[in-house]
Amino acid sequence: MDTISHASAPREVSRQQHAWLRTEVVGWRDAGIIDDVQAAAISDRYRPVSGSAASVLGRIMLLLGGGFVGVGLIWLVAANLDDLSPTARFVTVAALWLAVLIGGEVLAARRASAPLVGGIRLLAALGFGALIMQAAQSLQVPAYEPMLVGLWSLGAMLHAHLTRSVMPFLVGLGTGIQWWIWQPLWTDGTAMMGAVLSLGAGAIVAASLAVLCDGWARSFAWWWRLTAAALALAALFVAAIPGLYDGFDWSLWLGLELGAALVLTAAAVALTVRRSDRAWIEPVGALAVLIVAALLALWDVDTDVRDVGFDQWAHAALSIIAYVALAVGLLALDVLRQHRAISWIAMAALVTFTTFQSFAVFVPIVTGAWLFVVLGVVFLGTGTLVDRARRRVARSLDPVTGQGTDEGAQR
Structure with missing residues (x-):
C-alpha cells in the first residue's frame, strides 16, 4: 500500500476535507482497522489545497x-x-x-x-x-x-x-x-407573468442540467444547482408581489422555454431512475415551484395599504409559507449535495422576502419608529429561525458531520 501511495502525486482536497480525513484515519488506526504504515499511506495520498x-x-x-x-x-x-x-x-x-x-x-x-x-x-x-x-x-x-x-x-x-x-x-x-x-x-408585453414563467422555467432547466451533469462535470453541476436555487427564489419572489398582474398572452418564446423545461425534466428523471437515486426530486421540485409561483401571480389582490383586507393577509401569509417551504427544501439540498452556497442564498432571500412582505402588512398598522422596531424583530426572528432550521436539517440528514463543504466552488 505504501508503494501505491507514492505512485502518483497527492490529490488536492479542501482544508476541511483534509482535516476530516486526518481525524478519521486516526480513528481507524486506534480501532485497529489499519496499522501505522497504512495510515501514513492514506494520509500521503491527499494534501490540503494551497490557500496562501x-x-x-x-x-x-x-x-x-x-x-x-x-x-x-x-x-x-x-x-x-x-x-x-x-x-x-x-x-x-x-x-x-x-x-x-x-x-x-x-x-x-x-x-x-x-x-x-x-x-x-x-x-x-x-x-x-x-x-x-x-x-x-x-x-x-x-x-x-x-x-x-x-x-x-x-x-x-x-x-x-x-x-x-x-x-x-x-x-x-x-x-x-x-x-x-x-x-x-x-x-411579450405582459411583463410580470412572463417574468414569473421565464424564471420558473429557468429554474427547472438549471436543476435538470445539474442532475444530467452529475458524474461527468461536477463543477458545472455545482453552478447549475446554485443557478436553479437563485431562479426559483426569484420566481417566487416576483410572483408574491401583489397587484402586478395585468393579464397574460402566450408568446412563442415562453412556450419554447416551458417545452424545454419539460423535456429536460423528463430526461433527468429517466436518468435518475436508471441510476436508482433520488436526484429526480430536484427538477420535479423546481416544477412545483413554478406551479405555485404561477398561482400566486394569478391571484389578484388589492394593493391599497390604507385598508388591508383578508385577501391581502391571506396572500402574504401563503406567500411566506411557500417561500419558507422552498428555503427549507434548499437547506436540505445543501446537506445532501454539500453545497453551502445554496444555504446562504436561501437564507438571504428568505430574510429579504419576509421583510419585503412585512412592509405590505405592517405599514398600514404601525408607523414611524415602531415600524423599524417591528421590521427589525421580523428580520432577526426570520434569520434565527432559518439558521436553526438549517442546523436541524443538517443533523437529521447527515448525523455524522452535520455540515457540508464547498468543493464545487474551488473547481
Whole structure:
C-alpha cells in the first residue's frame, strides 16, 4: 500500500476535507482497522489545497486581467473602430479571438498554471462576445437584440464543454440567464407573468442540467444547482408581489422555454431512475415551484395599504409559507449535495422576502419608529429561525458531520 501511495502525486482536497480525513484515519488506526504504515499511506495520498495570500492574489490578478482585456475588446467594438472598414474590423477582432482561444489551449496542453489557463480562457469567452457584436454591426443588426446575447452564451458554453473549463462556462451561464429572461419579455408585453414563467422555467432547466451533469462535470453541476436555487427564489419572489398582474398572452418564446423545461425534466428523471437515486426530486421540485409561483401571480389582490383586507393577509401569509417551504427544501439540498452556497442564498432571500412582505402588512398598522422596531424583530426572528432550521436539517440528514463543504466552488 505504501508503494501505491507514492505512485502518483497527492490529490488536492479542501482544508476541511483534509482535516476530516486526518481525524478519521486516526480513528481507524486506534480501532485497529489499519496499522501505522497504512495510515501514513492514506494520509500521503491527499494534501490540503494551497490557500496562501500570494496564490489567491495571483489567481485574482489573472482573472481580473482576462476580464479587463475581454471587456476592452467589447468596448473597442462598441466604439466601432472607426479607422477601419467593417470587414477589417471583423477580421481584426476574429484574429484576436482565435489567437487567445488557441493560445489558451496550447498553455493547457503544456500544463501551464491553472489560474493562467483559466484567465486566458475567460478572455477567449469574452472575446467571442466582441466577435458576435462586431459581426452584428457589420450585418447592420441592432446591438440591443437579445438574440446576440443568446449566441454569445451558446458559443461560450460550447467552449466550456469542449475544454471542461469553468471560466467560459460562467460567461455562458451569465449571458444565458440574461438571454433566457430577456428574450420572451422582448416579444411579450405582459411583463410580470412572463417574468414569473421565464424564471420558473429557468429554474427547472438549471436543476435538470445539474442532475444530467452529475458524474461527468461536477463543477458545472455545482453552478447549475446554485443557478436553479437563485431562479426559483426569484420566481417566487416576483410572483408574491401583489397587484402586478395585468393579464397574460402566450408568446412563442415562453412556450419554447416551458417545452424545454419539460423535456429536460423528463430526461433527468429517466436518468435518475436508471441510476436508482433520488436526484429526480430536484427538477420535479423546481416544477412545483413554478406551479405555485404561477398561482400566486394569478391571484389578484388589492394593493391599497390604507385598508388591508383578508385577501391581502391571506396572500402574504401563503406567500411566506411557500417561500419558507422552498428555503427549507434548499437547506436540505445543501446537506445532501454539500453545497453551502445554496444555504446562504436561501437564507438571504428568505430574510429579504419576509421583510419585503412585512412592509405590505405592517405599514398600514404601525408607523414611524415602531415600524423599524417591528421590521427589525421580523428580520432577526426570520434569520434565527432559518439558521436553526438549517442546523436541524443538517443533523437529521447527515448525523455524522452535520455540515457540508464547498468543493464545487474551488473547481
